[in-house]
Amino acid sequence: GQSLEQPSEVTAVEGAIVQINCTYQxxxxxxxxxxxxxxxxxxxxxxxxxxxxxxxxGRFSSFLSRSDSYGYLLLQELQMKDSASYFCAVRDGRGxxxxxxxxxxxxxxxxxx
Amino acid sequence: EPEVTQxxxxxxxxxxxxxxxxxxxxxxxxxxxxxxxILGQKVEFLVSFYNNEISEKSEIFDDQFSVERPDGSxxxxxxxxxxxxxxxxxxxxxxxxxxxxxFGAGTRLSVL
Numbered sequence: 001g002q003s004l005e006q007p008s009e010v011t012a013v014e015g016a017i018v019q020i021n022c023t024y025q026x027x028x029x030x031x032x033x034x035x036x037x038x039x040x041x042x043x044x045x046x047x048x049x050x051x052x053x054x055x056x057x058g059r060f061s062s063f064l065s066r067s068d069s070y071g072y073l074l075l076q077e078l079q080m081k082d083s084a085s086y087f088c089a090v091r092d093g094r095g096x097x098x099x100x101x102x103x104x105x106x107x108x109x110x111x112x113x
Numbered sequence: 114e115p116e117v118t119q120x121x122x123x124x125x126x127x128x129x130x131x132x133x134x135x136x137x138x139x140x141x142x143x144x145x146x147x148x149x150x151i152l153g154q155k156v157e158f159l160v161s162f163y164n165n166e167i168s169e170k171s172e173i174f175d176d177q178f179s180v181e182r183p184d185g186s187x188x189x190x191x192x193x194x195x196x197x198x199x200x201x202x203x204x205x206x207x208x209x210x211x212x213x214x215x216f217g218a219g220t221r222l223s224v225l
Contacts, residue, residue, distance in 0.1 A: 031212060040202060042117075042218040043156060050212070087156065091212065100146070100169055101214060103156040 002026045004104035006088055011110045012078050020073045020107045022088035030099060031091040032064050032071045037106070038084045046086075047073065075109070083111045115139040117217035119205050125223045126195055134190045134220045136205030144208040145188045147180065148216075149173070149201040156204065162188065195224045 004024045012018040022032065031050040035043035049055055049064035049071060061074040075082055085108050089101040118137045126132050138145050147159040161168040162180055170178075179191045188207075192199055202221050206214040 033213070035216075040150070040152075040219075043204065043216045045213055045215060048213055089156075099208075099212065100158040100161055100171070101148075101156075102158070105155045 002090060002092065002102040004088055004090060004102060006086075006104040006107050008105065009108040009110070011112065013112050014078055014080060016078050017074065017076050018078060018109065020075075020086050020088075020109070022071050022073075022104055024069050024071075024088070024090050024104075026069075026090050026092065026102070028092050029066065029069075029090060032062070033089045033091060033101065034060075034062055034073045035087045035089060035103075036084050037087065043087060048091075078111045080111050080113065083109055085109070117205055117207055117215055119203075119217035119220050121220060122218065123221045123223070125225065128197055128224055129194050132192050132195055132222065134192075134203050134205075134222070136188045136190070136207075136217055137186050138188055138205065138207030139209065139215060140186070142207035142209045142215075144168075145180075145182070146206040146208070146214060147190045148204045148206060150204065150219075151201045159190070159203075192222075195222075197224050200224045 006022045033048045034046040037043045047062035054063045059076045064071040085106040087106045089103045091099045120135045145162040150156045160170040160174045202219040204219045205217045208214045
């Protein structure tokens with residue numbers, strides 16, 4: 001089966017840097033995605049890694065190590081609006097090419113002024 | 114920016130009633146998904162859909178669930194006889210050629 005582990009909550013102050021880790025177990029790994037969700041709203045796509053290494057998109061970066069079944073999301077220059085839940089999601093590559101996503105339980109990030 | 118739209122935003126129904134949740138995926142996307150999120154829990158896959166047929170479904174997606182793409186723009190999820198445990202946020206997602214799924218704002222289904 002599939003399982004993903006991420007911390008349940010993280011707190012930081014404005015302007016700081018925070019890293020949210022995700023470890024996964026999957027029988028058919030294809031890629032790791034990160035989504036942001038405010039107050040139960042739409043999961044908003046942030047980043048996707050299919051290959052090892054770092055992907056940078058503005059203040060957000062995501063890293064993947066397939067050999068370690070590990071990834072992280074790095075948020076820099078934190079702002080109050082970054083307070084949200086962050087989910088890692090594994091893209092299943094078995095069988096169908098459509099690729100269902102398996103989500104972690106989410107990390108609640110609280111940014112303090 | 115193109116987005117996935119879902120209606121209604123909130124649906125209240127009585128147990129045993131049928132509900133239809135509607136989604137308009139991003140216009141040039143070809144792959145469609147339904148997920149659900151029970152309050153306080155993680156997002157769970159329900160079903161994927163491509164070329165007018167189900168590609169994959171989870172164990173949650175039993176005979177009470179069905180999906181349809183009745184025209185070129187809409188993608189619906191029907192629950193024939195709702196149960197209390199169907200209460201959740203239901204998210205529609207779509208994907209184009211890039212391997213990124215974009216989610217709608219969701220429909221909150223409350224079964225009384």
